[in-house]
Amino acid sequence: xxxxxxxxxxxxxxxxxxxxxxxxxxxxxxxxxxxxxxxxxxxxxxxxxxxxxxxxxxxxxxxxxxxxxxxxxxxxxxxxxxxxxxxxxxxxxxxxxxxxxxxxxxxxxxxxxxxxxxxxxxxxxxxxxxxxxxxxxxxxxxxxxxxxxxxxxxxxxxxxxxxxxxxxxxxxxxxxxxxxxxxxxxxxxxxxxxxxxxxxxxxxxxxxxxxxxxxxxxxxxxxxxxxxxxxxxxxxxxxxxxxxxxxxxxxxxxxxxxxxxxxxxxxxxxxxxxxxxxxxxxxxxxxxxxxxxxxxxxxxxxxxxxxxxxxxxxxxxxxxxxxxxxxxxxxxxxxxxxx
Amino acid sequence: xxxxxxxxxxxxxxxxxxxxxxxxxxxxxxxxxxxxxxxxxxxxxxxxxxxxxxxxxxxxxxxxxxxxxxxxxxxxxxxxxxxxxxxxxxxxxxxxxxxxxxxxxxxxxxxxxxxxxxxxxxxxxxxxxxxxxxxxxxxxxxxxxxxxxxxxxxxxxxxxxxxxxxxxxxxxxxxxxxxxxxxxxxxxxxxxxxxxxxxxxxxxxxxxxxxxxxxxxxxxxxxxxxxxxxxxxxxxxxxxxxxxxxxxxxxxx
Numbered sequence: 001x002x003x004x005x006x007x008x009x010x011x012x013x014x015x016x017x018x019x020x021x022x023x024x025x026x027x028x029x030x031x032x033x034x035x036x037x038x039x040x041x042x043x044x045x046x047x048x049x050x051x052x053x054x055x056x057x058x059x060x061x062x063x064x065x066x067x068x069x070x071x072x073x074x075x076x077x078x079x080x081x082x083x084x085x086x087x088x089x090x091x092x093x094x095x096x097x098x099x100x101x102x103x104x105x106x107x108x109x110x111x112x113x114x115x116x117x118x119x120x121x122x123x124x125x126x127x128x129x130x131x132x133x134x135x136x137x138x139x140x141x142x143x144x145x146x147x148x149x150x151x152x153x154x155x156x157x158x159x160x161x162x163x164x165x166x167x168x169x170x171x172x173x174x175x176x177x178x179x180x181x182x183x184x185x186x187x188x189x190x191x192x193x194x195x196x197x198x199x200x201x202x203x204x205x206x207x208x209x210x211x212x213x214x215x216x217x218x219x220x221x222x223x224x225x226x227x228x229x230x231x232x233x234x235x236x237x238x239x240x241x242x243x244x245x246x247x248x249x250x251x252x253x254x255x256x257x258x259x260x261x262x263x264x265x266x267x268x269x270x271x272x273x274x275x276x277x278x279x280x281x282x283x284x285x286x287x288x289x290x291x292x293x294x295x296x297x298x299x300x301x302x303x304x305x306x307x308x309x310x311x312x313x314x315x316x317x318x319x320x321x322x323x324x325x326x327x328x329x330x331x332x333x334x335x336x337x338x339x
Numbered sequence: 340x341x342x343x344x345x346x347x348x349x350x351x352x353x354x355x356x357x358x359x360x361x362x363x364x365x366x367x368x369x370x371x372x373x374x375x376x377x378x379x380x381x382x383x384x385x386x387x388x389x390x391x392x393x394x395x396x397x398x399x400x401x402x403x404x405x406x407x408x409x410x411x412x413x414x415x416x417x418x419x420x421x422x423x424x425x426x427x428x429x430x431x432x433x434x435x436x437x438x439x440x441x442x443x444x445x446x447x448x449x450x451x452x453x454x455x456x457x458x459x460x461x462x463x464x465x466x467x468x469x470x471x472x473x474x475x476x477x478x479x480x481x482x483x484x485x486x487x488x489x490x491x492x493x494x495x496x497x498x499x500x501x502x503x504x505x506x507x508x509x510x511x512x513x514x515x516x517x518x519x520x521x522x523x524x525x526x527x528x529x530x531x532x533x534x535x536x537x538x539x540x541x542x543x544x545x546x547x548x549x550x551x552x553x554x555x556x557x558x559x560x561x562x563x564x565x566x567x568x569x570x571x572x573x574x575x576x577x578x579x580x581x582x583x584x585x586x587x588x589x590x591x592x
Binding site: 154155156158159160162163164166167168170171216217218219221255256257258 | 350351352353354356357360378379381382400402403427428429445446447448
């Protein structure tokens with residue numbers, strides 16, 4: 001099941017200025033030369049001699065090739081991946097042909113062609129290897145990103161919430177207890193495993209806990225309308241997709257206003273789709289755009305990691321309201337991102 | 340020690356309640372009374388001047404107007420309060436406070452820190468405008484005219500032009516004009532995105548430019564006058580500023 005996209009990392013030429021890349025090229029080419037010598041020579045002794053003989057020819061060429069790639073690294077990096085690969089292979093072949101030609105005063109076109117072919121083949125194999133290498137690492141990268149997305153929380157929210165709880169402890173100890181429990185739940189979900197789907201009912205419970213904390217801080221300034229009657233509680237979705245949206249709605253649509261602000265949370269099932277909408281007053285369109293974009297990009301990325309192209313998120317600002325809408329497939333079977 | 344008069348400005352009711360609780364807790368050490376509260380920045384501007392407060396506990400993140408700008412406007416008061424900023428988390432603001440020797444408390448506030456800050460503030464003078472301007476770093480959203488017990492705010496977006504006249508700067512909106520005591524050069528720097536200089540003594544709002552007229556006084560070379568939205572008055576453009584202005588208008592199409 002295509003659940004984690006990897007193309008952002010794998011479609012890149014290796015960085016030819018990276019020491020690791022250069023070392024890998026040196027090792028791979030010399031290992032190939034050694035293997036060729038062992039194969040072609042009649043004895044082990046002969047193989048070593050032949051390798052040394054070949055090295056006298058090979059090492060300067062290899063040095064020239066690496067120097068050329070080093071110099072052109074930036075320009076090559078800007079090209080599309082297929083074109084970049086083609087150019088690297090062509091460059092390797094051309095340099096090998098010229099080098100061979102220079103050594104033999106252009107006397108043996110056959111040797112030149114053979115050198116070019118050898119260089120081109122090796123370059124191609126190496127590029128393939130680098131590609132695989134990057135691919136092998138990218139799931140780890142994707143996962144690291146996933147965790148990073150999830151562990152963000154506004155420190156502003158944390159400290160203000162703690163402050164609000166402190167204010168409650170003497171006057172309303174019961175409510176203070178409940179609020180700390182809500183905070184604990186919120187933080188537990190923030191540090192939990194980000195790779196698994198969660199049930200919509202759990203996500204809604206989280207929204208309500210979060211809302212209770214904000215309600216305590218903001219009092220009558222925050223008015224949330226919940227429209228959850230048609231929400232399918234067994235639907236599966238990536239963790240923490242809705243809570244950051246509600247947090248954004250409060251942060252951008254209620255906190256900056258001197259008047260009370262209305263927030264709408266509506267989640268419903270329509271056929272095989274689940275639609276979630278969160279709406280708030282549009283206070284400062286510019287601040288909204290700037291502060292919001294990162295959170296939205298995070299959520300969009302997470303939706304893509306779990307649903308690939310099947311989920312969509314749209315934002316719209318009109319009539320003084322700012323609206324985020326998520327349209328995702330109605331899934332009930334457990335699927336995980338490793339799947 | 341006499342009773343310290345304190346004003347609390349914070350948009351969150353629990354945060355105000357918490358500060359009052361702490362003030363009671365430390366009353367033995369620092370006797371105080373709360374003489375006023377504000378739920379947002381604009382309310383603070385409205386209420387602080389008449390409150391006779393000696394110390395203002397001022398939250399940074401507030402709707403209406405953020406704490407640092409509130410403090411800048413209050414700095415014009417004749418006997419304004421000393422200011423202790425309060426913030427939950429604003430790394431940027433905290434750095435600015437440190438750099439400019441402004442006192443601040445972090446939320447949740449500790450009783451001992453509050454007591455220490457109040458003692459210090461009781462002895463301190465109100466922060467001066469320049470210190471606050473440096474800490475703020477941003478352009479204000481309002482300019483203020485300070486009267487004895489009142490601060491009149493003029494939204495910067497309503498200002499059509501600013502013109503230096505001897506000691507004062509005249510600030511013109513569609514409806515009326517005010518005199519403020521700030522150097523034009525500082526205003527030009529602070530609001531360079533919004534205003535453009537047309538003359539040695541005059542800045543106009545870029546948005547308000549409607550066009551230019553050629554004026555030819557009989558005894559002088561012809562020169563250009565700018566026509567502005569919302570007011571009849573035409574303002575002269577200096578020969579030095581003209582090429583830059585013409586480009587500006589052409590860029591706009």
